Amino acid sequence: MAGKTLYDKIWDAHVVRHNADGSVLLYIDRHLVHEVTSPQAFEGLRLAGRNLWRRSAVLAVADHNVPTTDRSAGIVDPVSRLQVQTLAANCRDFDITLFDMDDIRQGIVHVIGPEQGATLPGMTVVCGDSHTSTHGALGCLAFGIGTSEVEHVLATQTVVQHKAKTMLISVDGQVGPGVSAKDIILHIIGEIGTAGGTGYAIEFAGDAIRALSVEGRMTVCNMAIEAGARCGMVAVDDKTIEYVKGRPYAPKGELWDKAVAYWKTLHSDPDARFDKAVRIDAASIQPQVSWGTSPEMVAPVNGRVPDPAAETDPVKQRSVERALEYMGLEPGMPITEIKVDKVFIGSCTTSRIEDLRAAAAVIKGRRKADNVKQVLVVPGSGLVKRQAEEEGLHKIFIEAGFEWREPGCSMCLAMNADRLEPGERCASTSNRNFEGRQGQGGRTHLVSPAMAAAAAIAGHFVDVRNF
Amino acid sequence: MRAFTTLHGLVAPLDRANVDTDAIIPKQFLKSIKRTGFGPNLFDEWRYLDPWEPGVDNAKRRPNPDFVLNQPRYQGAEILLARQNFGCGSSREHAPWALADYGFRALIAPSFADIFYNNCTKNGLLPIVLSEEQVDQLFRETEATEGYRLYIDLPAQTVTTPSSEVFRFEIDEFRKHCLVNGLDEIGLTLEHADAIRAYEERRRQEAPWLFEA
Numbered sequence: 022m023a024g025k026t027l028y029d030k031i032w033d034a035h036v037v038r039h040n041a042d043g044s045v046l047l048y049i050d051r052h053l054v055h056e057v058t059s060p061q062a063f064e065g066l067r068l069a070g071r072n073l074w075r076r077s078a079v080l081a082v083a084d085h086n087v088p089t090t091d092r093s094a095g096i097v098d099p100v101s102r103l104q105v106q107t108l109a110a111n112c113r114d115f116d117i118t119l120f121d122m123d124d125i126r127q128g129i130v131h132v133i134g135p136e137q138g139a140t141l142p143g144m145t146v147v148c149g150d151s152h153t154s155t156h157g158a159l160g161c162l163a164f165g166i167g168t169s170e171v172e173h174v175l176a177t178q179t180v181v182q183h184k185a186k187t188m189l190i191s192v193d194g195q196v197g198p199g200v201s202a203k204d205i206i207l208h209i210i211g212e213i214g215t216a217g218g219t220g221y222a223i224e225f226a227g228d229a230i231r232a233l234s235v236e237g238r239m240t241v242c243n244m245a246i247e248a249g250a251r252c253g254m255v256a257v258d259d260k261t262i263e264y265v266k267g268r269p270y271a272p273k274g275e276l277w278d279k280a281v282a283y284w285k286t287l288h289s290d291p292d293a294r295f296d297k298a299v300r301i302d303a304a305s306i307q308p309q310v311s312w313g314t315s316p317e318m319v320a321p322v323n324g325r326v327p328d329p330a331a332e333t334d335p336v337k338q339r340s341v342e343r344a345l346e347y348m349g350l351e352p353g354m355p356i357t358e359i360k361v362d363k364v365f366i367g368s369c370t371t372s373r374i375e376d377l378r379a380a381a382a383v384i385k386g387r388r389k390a391d392n393v394k395q396v397l398v399v400p401g402s403g404l405v406k407r408q409a410e411e412e413g414l415h416k417i418f419i420e421a422g423f424e425w426r427e428p429g430c431s432m433c434l435a436m437n438a439d440r441l442e443p444g445e446r447c448a449s450t451s452n453r454n455f456e457g458r459q460g461q462g463g464r465t466h467l468v469s470p471a472m473a474a475a476a477a478i479a480g481h482f483v484d485v486r487n488f
Numbered sequence: 489m490r491a492f493t494t495l496h497g498l499v500a501p502l503d504r505a506n507v508d509t510d511a512i513i514p515k516q517f518l519k520s521i522k523r524t525g526f527g528p529n530l531f532d533e534w535r536y537l538d539p540w541e542p543g544v545d546n547a548k549r550r551p552n553p554d555f556v557l558n559q560p561r562y563q564g565a566e567i568l569l570a571r572q573n574f575g576c577g578s579s580r581e582h583a584p585w586a587l588a589d590y591g592f593r594a595l596i597a598p599s600f601a602d603i604f605y606n607n608c609t610k611n612g613l614l615p616i617v618l619s620e621e622q623v624d625q626l627f628r629e630t631e632a633t634e635g636y637r638l639y640i641d642l643p644a645q646t647v648t649t650p651s652s653e654v655f656r657f658e659i660d661e662f663r664k665h666c667l668v669n670g671l672d673e674i675g676l677t678l679e680h681a682d683a684i685r686a687y688e689e690r691r692r693q694e695a696p697w698l699f700e701a
């Protein structure tokens with residue numbers, strides 16, 4: 022019999038029962054909750070007179086709607102304020118731990134889970150948010166769910182799931198200097214496409230993935246969803262265990278030893294069979310810049326915007342044309358000639374301490390270009406913010422003319438006041454470049470934190486490797 | 489979920505094909521934090537003469553007298569009679585929430601959009617598919633007779649007219665079981681509560697660190 026994949030191992034350990042139609046009832050170890058997708062779920066519980074199955078498995082935080090400027094003024098937009106207040110009331114009523122807006126531990130739900138040790142190797146983790154795939158970097162099975170499923174998990178601690186197919190993406194060899202985790206995942210999506218992972222659970226492996234820190238692996242798994250997969254994961258190694266050690270929710274003492282012994286088994290067996298395997302040559306990966314309105318529309322920074330005339334497939338040709346029109350770009354122009362109006366460094370993809378360090382290292386002692394109207398640096402959590410300030414990173418940002426903000430989702434989806442105006446062009450470290458994502462008519466280019474910071478200084482995209 | 493066994497309800501006829509979910513409940517109402525309270529905005533753009541604005545009191549808006557649900561004879565209707573492809577468009581669960589919140593318990597049409605049909609049965613709303621001819625007949629009779637009521641018997645899968653004419657309808661066994669017993673997916677899963685507890689017990693032995701606190 023063939024060995025098991027990492028996905029199989031975690032899946033099998035969580036099956037409560039098999040249903041007649043081939044689905045299973047899957048047990049959930051950790052349920053993260055935020056303000057946007059939970060209110061109807063709590064209301065449903067109340068209407069049905071149901072209680073939580075296991076309150077200690079739930080952790081809540083407000084992130085999507087919170088302001089990133091001075092918090093003492095509260096939330097100005099009444100709809101946003103009501104969503105955040107409703108979350109607080111629900112957490113009170115159901116006795117759920119909540120990191121509210123004034124808590125130093127508050128931050129983007131996918132940053133705080135690992136940071137607190139609330140998401141651990143081998144767990145099943147869900148959240149009413151598609152970027153839950155992020156947590157898979159710790160060697161757990163993590164995926165986003167809808168509001169009805171949020172209610173289902175609150176009431177039963179399980180979800181009804183069909184097993185996914187498995188895909189191994191192996192990034193072999195080492196990336197060159199100046200190439201980050203974000204470039205790796207953008208490159209992968211450029212290769213396999215945004216539907217490449219549909220129906221699959223992706224395991225990221227290979228030397229280049231092993232060489233990443235756990236935070237870098239989170240950046241990669243975060244965007245598994247942009248590659249079409251509901252979850253991405255990386256096998257546990259010493260780095261994973263080192264990362265988890267000492268975090269508030271992580272096991273201690275005897276339980277720690279027991280946990281570690283189990284976690285060391287969390288890798289695909291050498292003879293495990295995957296439904297699909299993809300190999301990527303790490304050395305070929307360049308710093309990436311997205312030029313279009315889908316995350317697969319990427320190019321190396323020293324490349325050019327594509328020319329639709331060179332496309333032979335008429336469907337692709339039309340989609341390139343439409344994207345270039347929306348983005349206001351000329352066919353064939355060099356990527357480095359694209360000027361930016363705003364820069365956003367943040368989001369659950371890249372807002373951890375390493376990301377901020379990488380951005381700060383590029384700009385130290387320099388100032389943003391005059392044509393760049395605004396640069397937002399939004400740390401992923403209150404603790405990331407504090408750490409950055411202890412290291413003096415905030416001073417480097419402020420001296421460069423960047424704005425140092427409070428933690429939250431911010432301009433990643435523009436649900437709060439941080440957004441692009443129609444036609445504005447942004448170098449963004451977030452994960453989605455869909456039309457209007459960062460504000461109606463806004464134009465988003467996805468890049469790494471170092472590339473975003475360099476663009477802020479130069480006023481246009483530049484190759485961070487010779488900057 | 490509210491159980492559905494039998495219903496003797498007043499019928500309201502909505503004589504339009506391809507009614508989409510945006511017509512059922514327009515997108516500006518999706519920011520709500522509730523799944524109840526959508527009733528006053530059901531069919532909002534057809535129902536009122538003045539457009540909705542944030543903060544407006546629906547009771548103070550002028551109802552469109554031509555819209556069928558605003559006619560006095562259809563007040564208190566529990567069965568909505570509709571045309572083909574009812575509920576097409578987005579997957580928003582707000583559409584069945586709005587219909588149920590208004591007071592509808594069953595819908596009759598020659599066909600429904602897939603996702604909408606699913607969402608209805610998850611929310612205690614019974615969608616009944618009858619033939620074009622049967623639906624035509626029901627439209628004629630409803631419009632001709634004030635106070636027209638139908639008797640729906642889900643266990644028997646029948647719709648009975650006031651003149652005792654009986655129409656049979658199809659529904660899959662699983663959905664019927666859920667509706668008749670008022671079981672939503674959560675209710676169904678909770679039928680396996682013992683299995684979940686047994687799993688937790690076993691898991692607590694294997695991986696005790698997952699059950700701290």
Ligand code: SF4
Pocket residue numbers: 084085129130131150152368369370429430433434451452
């Ligand atoms: S940072 Fe962006 S992608 Fe991440 S959870 Fe917030 S809104 Fe979603």
